[in-house]
Amino acid sequence: MASRQRKRGIVKGDGQYHAVARSLSGGRALCGAGRIQLPLPGEFDPADWAAGAARTEELMRAGAEVIYQAPFAFSGWRGVADFLVRVETPSALGAYSYEAVDTKLARTAALPHHALQLVFYAEGIARVQGAWPTHVHV
Numbered sequence: 001m002a003s004r005q006r007k008r009g010i011v012k013g014d015g016q017y018h019a020v021a022r023s024l025s026g027g028r029a030l031c032g033a034g035r036i037q038l039p040l041p042g043e044f045d046p047a048d049w050a051a052g053a054a055r056t057e058e059l060m061r062a063g064a065e066v067i068y069q070a071p072f073a074f075s076g077w078r079g080v081a082d083f084l085v086r087v088e089t090p091s092a093l094g095a096y097s098y099e100a101v102d103t104k105l106a107r108t109a110a111l112p113h114h115a116l117q118l119v120f121y122a123e124g125i126a127r128v129q130g131a132w133p134t135h136v137h138v
Contacts (some may be wrong), residue, residue, distance in 0.1 A: 060084065061128070069081075085100075099133040100121035
């Protein structure tokens with residue numbers, strides 16, 4: 001029974017992520033042409049957060065339009081932002097910068113610890129682009 005519920009949760013979660021990704025990319029194809037960067041199988045090893053964070057930075061510097069499942073690790077903390085979305089606000093990266101978008105499956109309003117997650121992602125973004133994001137989204 002627990003396995004069936006877990007599978008339903010995974011499917012529901014995957015469906016929500018794909019729906020958000022489609023809306024973030026303006027309904028365009030999710031992959032290719034720098035639109036959305038999806039993790040490749042084996043690309044992020046949860047045992048190697050530094051490598052995952054380095055990949056996030058690499059994608060940000062490359063100017064990817066949307067980055068899915070972006071790991072950050074610094075100051076003894078680590079986490080994975082659901083999405084980083086490029087916005088046309090100048091930063092040390094160039095004519096663009098990034099904002100974090102976090103999705104929640106809960107049917108209730110965002111909770112205080114969700115705000116802390118977004119602050120962590122915002123600091124990770126700021127460390128790469130040299131400026132704090134103007135907005136974060138949940």
